[in-house]
Amino acid sequence: MKIKFQIQTPTSKPALTLAHLISERAEKTCFDEVLISAAYVTISGIRLLMNGFSNSMPSSSKWLIGLDDYITQPGAIDTAMAIPGAEVKVVSYAELGLRFHPKVYILRKKSKPxxxxxxxxxSNLTSQALSKNGEANAIIDAENQEDLLTTQELWDALWKQGHSPTKQELTAYKIKYEAQNARKPKAVVVKQKPKPKPGMIILSSDDAELDPTLANVCWIECGYITAMGREIELKAEQGLFFGLNPTGEKPRIFDFIVSSGNKTQLRLKFQANHMWRLQLTNEVPEVALGLRPRLRDGTLGRSPYVAVFERTDKKSLFRLRFIDLSSMEFKKLTQKSGQLGTLGKTAARQYGWC
Known part of the structure; x- marks a missing residue:
């Protein structure tokens, strides 16, 4: 085996983080299978890891997730279980007064073992551990068949410690997790936070308790929307709500039910500024009327509306509504998103999902 050591500190440059190392190797090798064992897992950790496979998403994955200490987010388990081709097991040694604590990442390509x-x-599977905490890891490359067998034996020994969770078990864990975390003091607010990666704001921390792919509602203030009020830019991470890659892919067309009750097709296109741009048409009643007010000097002012997207029972069909910034509904949306840790704030607009 060829072994190197990776050291990460809070002051490490992005290129020296474990997240970057995985992304760099994934780009070169195009791994098609991922085996993960971690004591603590967050939604943001899973998303940061998966973003590293943006060029070629693994078709198969196994996740062995620890439940001790009630640190792993229930939403993270849901997120892993929702990944196509994923198999999830959980493990806890709390009844023995002990902890499950291994952190192992195995990435492989079946055609090139x-x-x-x-x-x-x-490093646990959290955003902090993959990119910010002080961590130390051994990076091991297989060199021969014996190394491959040793790696497989390692994984088999870990995997057999877990079991497939039942709905009752996950419900009970969620109740205890919420009770445990309700007693925790609020984190100290740091005045100068590290600048998040382009387009990743909510998911750059480990506070998010709901993944965009599992949310029912996604929203964003229209603000000074582009193209004379005919385009809305969504944050890259909001693309996940529509099943889009937050690091970009080809434009996609989706069906939307608008306020008139009619169904219309609208295009989402990834931009160079790491945002998804929704191109609107006059078939959207609010667009035909004007989403931005015209000021006395003839220019367009800031939109007083919030774009709200809702899921339907069809995968590529969404509802699109516009609500007023001053409405009680918008206040409730921000409150709910805030409670879930899914409220994002940029210099110009608020956005989130719930």
């Missing part, structure tokens, strides 16, 4: 990458160390 000798390019298997194994990471063993201190």
């Amino acid at each position: 000798k390019q298997t990458l194994t990471i063993l160390g201190s």
Whole structure:
């Protein structure tokens, strides 16, 4: 085996983080299978890891998730279970007064098994551990068949410690998780936070308790929307709500039910500024009337509306509504998103999902 050591500190440059290392290797090898064992898992940790496979998403994955200490987010388990081709097991040694604590990442390509990458160390599957905390990991490359067998034996020994969770077990865990975290003091607010990656604001921290792919509602203030009020830019991470890659992909067309009750097709296109741009038409009644007010000097002012997207029972069909910034509904949306840790604030607009 070829072994290197990776050290990460709070002052490490992005290129020296574990998240960047995984992304860099994934770009070169195009791994098609991921095996993960972690004591603590967050939604943001899963998303940061998966973003590293933007060029080629693994078709198969296994997730062994620890439940001890009630740190793993219930939403993270839901997120892992919703990934296509994923198999999820959970494990806890709390009844023995002990903890499940391994952190192992195995990335491999079935057609080129000798390019298997194994990471063993201190990094849990959280955004902080993958990109900000002080961590140390061994980066191990397989060199021969014996190395591959050793790696498989390692994973088999870990995997058999877990079990497939039942709905009752997950419900009970969620109740205890919420009770445990309700007693925790609020985190100290840091005045100068590290600048998040382009387009990733909510999911750059481990506070989000709901993944966009599992949310029922996604919203964003229209603000000074582009193209004379005919386009709305959504944050990259909001693309996940529509099943889009937050790091970009080809434009996609979706069906939307608008306020008139009619169904119309609208295009979402990824922009160079790491945002998804929704191109609107006059078939959207609010667009035909004007989403931005015309000021006395003839220019367009800031829109008083919030775009609200809602899921339907069809995968590519969404409802699109516009509500007033001063409405009680918008106040409730921001409150609910805030409670879930899914409220994003940029210099110009608020957005979120719930």
